[in-house]
Amino acid sequence: MTDNTPFAAQPRVAISACLLGHNVRYDGGHKQDRYIIETLGKYIEFLPICPEAEIGLGVPRPTIRLMGDHVHPRLVGVADPNWDVTDKMEQFAAKKADELRDISGYILKKNSPSCGMERVKVYSETSHQNLRKGTGVFARIVMHHQPLLPVEEEGRLNDYVLRENFINRVYVYHRWKRLLVSGLTPATLIAFHTDHKYLVMAHSQAAYQRLGRLLSNLSDMDLSTIADDYIQELMPTLKRRVTRKRHANVLQHIMGYLKKLISSDDKRELAASIEAYRRGETPLIVPITLFRHYFRHHPDSYMSRQIYLHPHPDSLGLRNTI
Structure with a gap:
């Protein structure tokens, strides 16, 4: 029989570090999620990751966003679109995805140009329009390398069925x-x-x-x-x-x-x-x-x-x- 109770061995789940209260966001703050920390945290071993901080963008840091084609957009500075960190993020994500072979899930920060799982804003290079059709650069690479990995955003976990x-x-x-x-x-x-x-x-x-x-x-x-x-x-x-x-x-x-x-x-x-x-x-x-x-x-x-x-x-x- 598979050992499914009493759940002594905790699943290891990667998570956007800001959701655990780590002060790693662009403004030096966090997006602590009480349900994740106080409820899921009793049964899951979390591995916090902030790709923007880990590629050396600093805390606090200039804001970045997705720009261009919504399938493979570039990750660029808001104030200076010539500041392009796409290649650096993609290389880090590919390396990290290979290192994370022992995890059993990933909880991502919604709307993030790095970590967003879906419906992330992608800005046009020629107009002020944006479409919510993108995926964060880091998230896209990780999900490509590990297509079977359970992945969800913290916002979608408010839906009881999705949770x-x-x-x-x-x-x-x-x-x-x-x-x-x-x-x-x-x-x-x-x-x-x-x-x-x-x-x-x-x-x-x-x-x-x-x-x-x-x-x-x-x-x-x-x-x-x-x-x-x-x-x-x-x-x-x-x-x-x-x-x-x-x-x-x-x-x-x-x-x-x-x-x-x-x-x-x-x-x-x-x-x-x-x-x-x-x-x-x-x-x-x-x-x-x-x-x-x-x-x-x-x-x-x-x-x-x-x-x-x-x-x-x-x-x-x-x-x-x-």
């Missing part, structure tokens, strides 16, 4: 990295797949079936190749939002493991809880708590492995709001 999705992916990627470090074998890869069955099914049953087919010929193909194909399919799948309908369908599948073990009244209560969740009347934690209760009284070796019932620490409260 749970991001943390969920961080823990899955963390478990995957631990699997690789501990030694990949056909048995451990199959165990990982088994443990994540219902978690993956909530995002896409078709993807779960494709992943299963990948593992059907472990004796005929190179294991490292299969593992690479597996994670290439898994991580984009987990990025998809899970609807209440999909969660409810998974919960009904899981209920099948209890149908011969609990009373008719208990089955009606559990079914009603699933339907109340599907209709949007209760959060996901309500039926999940009921399932945990019943499985404590009626242990099932297969269900005890399922990450879906314990994907991240309960005290984060992520399933209390979705």
